[in-house]
Amino acid sequence: AQSVSQHNHHVILSEAASLELGCNYSYGGTVNLFWYVQYPGQHLQLLLKYFSGDPLVKGIKGFEAEFIKSKFSFNLRKPSVQWSDTAEYFCAVNVYNQGGKLIFGQGTELSVKP
Amino acid sequence: GAVVSQHPSRVICKSGTSVKIECRSLDFQATTMFWYRQFPKQSLMLMATSNEGSKATYEQGVEKDKFLINHASLTLSTLTVTSAHPEDSSFYICSASLQGNSPLHFGNGTRLTVT
Numbered sequence: 001a002q003s004v005s006q007h008n009h010h011v012i013l014s015e016a017a018s019l020e021l022g023c024n025y026s027y028g029g030t031v032n033l034f035w036y037v038q039y040p041g042q043h044l045q046l047l048l049k050y051f052s053g054d055p056l057v058k059g060i061k062g063f064e065a066e067f068i069k070s071k072f073s074f075n076l077r078k079p080s081v082q083w084s085d086t087a088e089y090f091c092a093v094n095v096y097n098q099g100g101k102l103i104f105g106q107g108t109e110l111s112v113k114p
Numbered sequence: 115g116a117v118v119s120q121h122p123s124r125v126i127c128k129s130g131t132s133v134k135i136e137c138r139s140l141d142f143q144a145t146t147m148f149w150y151r152q153f154p155k156q157s158l159m160l161m162a163t164s165n166e167g168s169k170a171t172y173e174q175g176v177e178k179d180k181f182l183i184n185h186a187s188l189t190l191s192t193l194t195v196t197s198a199h200p201e202d203s204s205f206y207i208c209s210a211s212l213q214g215n216s217p218l219h220f221g222n223g224t225r226l227t228v229t
Contacts, residue, residue, distance in 0.1 A: 036220075044158075044207070044220040090157060100146060100211035100218050104157045 002027040004093050006105035013081055014113050021076040021108050023065075023091035032094040033074040034102065035065055039087045047089075050074065061085070083114045117141055118210050120221030127198055128229055135193045135224045137208030143188035144210035148218065149181075152205040161206075164191040198228040 007022040025031065035047040048059025055067040065076045074091060091105040117140040127133050137147055145166045150158040162183050163171040170183035180202075182194040191210075195202055205225055209218040 043222040046218075100148060100209070101160060101163060102148070102158075102209075102218060103160070104150075106157045 002093060002095055002103050004091055004103050004105035006089075006091055006108050008108045009106065010109045010111070012111045012113065015083055016080045017112075019076070019078040019081045019085075019110070021089055021091075021110070023074045023076065023105055024072050025074070025091075025093045025103075026072065027093065027095060029095065033065070033067060034092040034094065035059065035063070035074075035076050036090045036092060037087045038090065038107075044090070047076070081110075081112050083112045086110060086112045118144075118208065118219045118221040120208055120224055122224060123222060124225045124227075126227045126229060129199055130197055132194055132196045133198055133226060135195075135206055135208075135226075137191045137193070137210070137221055139189045139210045139219075142210075142212050144191075144212070145188060147185060147191040147208055147210045149183065149191075149193050150207045150209065152207060152223070154205075158207060161193075166191075195226065198226070200228045202226065203228045 004025045033050040036044045037047050038044050047063050048057050048065055050057045050067045058064045063078050065074055067074050089108045092102040094102050119138045119140050121136045125133055147164040149161045151161050152158045160173050161176045164183045164185040166185045166188050172178045180196055185191040203226055205223050207223040208221045211218050
């Protein structure tokens with residue numbers, strides 16, 4: 001069965017620090033990849049997605065992610081975090097031709113200290 | 115943009131009663147909607163795929179007789195938690211997509227507390 005693994009459960013950073021959150025998936029076929037963010041008390045929002053083409057994708061709020069097919073990875077990055085980036089981040093995988101069904105990672109809680 | 119509305123946002127019920135949660139796509143038609151469950155400090159787990167006009171497809175380990183799903187129209191899917199127990203207390207989230215593999219849009223979720 002497909003699975004998604006996020007290595008960091010809780011990350012604590014100071015403002016202006018750089019961020020990288022790891023995401024690996026297990027599936028050998030074609031996948032679509034997503035990062036979602038859930039701010040405290042709010043619903044999930046799409047940060048960015050990868051379907052095909054340039055493996056380096058840019059999303060909202062200065063986030064980007066790189067798809068490395070050989071490593072089955074889709075790590076999320078941001079050069080300089082802000083206090084407002086404090087949230088839960090979820091990586092998700094959609095297996096091509098399985099409709100909109102998403103498999104989520106465990107989530108990473110990011111706390112940014114002002 | 116596409117909006118998915120979920121109602122109610124919070125519900126408290128007593129053990130043994132049933133609770134219905136609605137999920138509506140407000141500005142698009144969704145032939146497929148998904149129901150997820152999120153326990154505190156955990157990720158979202160797909161419960162079932164709701165298909166308009168046909169039976170829902172449940173994930174392994176999800177009791178279909180307990181979590182009844184109805185997708186009677188292209189804009190509405192309902193999840194009914196029957197004979198609720200305290201362990202059913204959780205955050206239930208629905209989602210829908212415009213087509214095939216397009217990004218999912220999520221509802222705001224329903225916090226269910228069973229006393």
